[in-house]
Amino acid sequence: MATPRFETIKAHIESQINQGDLRPGDRVPSENQLCEQFDVSRMTARRALQALTDDGLLIRTPGLGSFVAEQRPVASMMEVRNIADEVQQRGHRYRAEILHMESCPADEQQAWLLNIKPGTELFHSLIVHYEDDLPLQWEDRLVNPAMAPEYLQQDFSQSTPNAYLSQVAPLTEASHKIEAVLVEEKIASALDIDRMSPCLQISRRTWSAKGVVSLATLIHPGDRYCLGGHVKQ
Amino acid sequence: MATPRFETIKAHIESQINQGDLRPGDRVPSENQLCEQFDVSRMTARRALQALTDDGLLIRTPGLGSFVAEQRPVASMMEVRNIADEVQQRGHRYRAEILHMESCPADEQQAWLLNIKPGTELFHSLIVHYEDDLPLQWEDRLVNPAMAPEYLQQDFSQSTPNAYLSQVAPLTEASHKIEAVLVEEKIASALDIDRMSPCLQISRRTWSAKGVVSLATLIHPGDRYCLGGHVKQ
DNA sequence: TGTCTATGGTTGTATATACAACTAGAATGC
């Protein structure tokens, strides 16, 4: 039983939604219809629909049926977004300045966080992201070399580490911490702000199926960036 | 079938975890043990355990059993949490100082945000929340009087507006904005911080089934509070 | 015409059962 049957059914419906064959508001086959279509028991069909509901793709109503959710689930701010896309979606020009990019041995804490042995070489990048000519984000990132061996060879002037890493090691898990901080002089000058202006600091650890991928500290000037989100139910 | 049986079992285990009868790492009764204990079928017991796993309270391993998760899941920051519960869960004493509590006419913008007519009387509260004797949150809240007519009569020295509102108008939707800011002198002194120290400001609009309930601005000293979260898949 | 009552279809809950995959520890054989 390589992939469970309910996963197959789930994937089938999910792809129909993604490809537009099923549009928001459309009715999805009922549990019994799926039973016949895939030759499974009702509990199995049900499990597929339930999983899609948990993911926010479907809305099920007793007596009525299952329908494709009107609003695709809003990217919670927990979702790891790509700042280049964000900037371009706002209609501005994105560019990045790479300050630092090298391999260095992991100290005790870094090793623990990345789940590697202390002293192992890890990758370190330091990048400032710009919206037009205004610095928008300071990105300090440590990368588990086992997960992305080619990391240092990438060109991050146009793409972003985020985009690259999600390609080579699709993330399955992430933890975040969000704080308001003041920053040291080096960062302040890179972001072109006063040392006394408050910044939003996001510390993020990401996992792929095989383990910890990366450790990132993202710092935004408080007056140029905020996090937003909208949740239903 | 008022409350499903699996909900009962889930609640039972959840309370055991919350009360410390079951500690992180502890083993939870197996599916079969729960079957006997609650006189239900295995699928029902299983469903309770599965729900707890989805909530991040348990970790289940084939061949081994189900165990209380080491890390209590951090509420997604999208989730509207009750600061009183948060403080008490950390084992500290919660108290609140009510600075202001009255009804006043809605101006243009407030009316638009609360979806009421300009000039309508709305409720306004200003509360500082303490962890032990340290100010932890400045809460400036506007409430749609149609949703909670008794709002001004409540005693918020022990409970919180949050808790009260979620009782009288269970929320179905919320939108958030999170920023890093500096605060004015009045707020700084109420929070007992320097005017130059960065703060985390959360602006939150909440809906119930019947419409917009409330508009809150929450301000936390940057060095005393942060938002955290962990997402899987 | 309008109201009420079945009826069929849907999801929600629950049971009893079966087999597969995995783990730890005990029993066995060398």
Next chain:
DNA sequence: GCATTCTAGTTGTATATACAACCATAGACA
């Protein structure tokens, strides 16, 4: 003593079945 095999217990998947709660529609009835 050591490695291997077996076994009991656990979770994961799947089936077949049953009844309850809910909804929209069609039909009966006034």
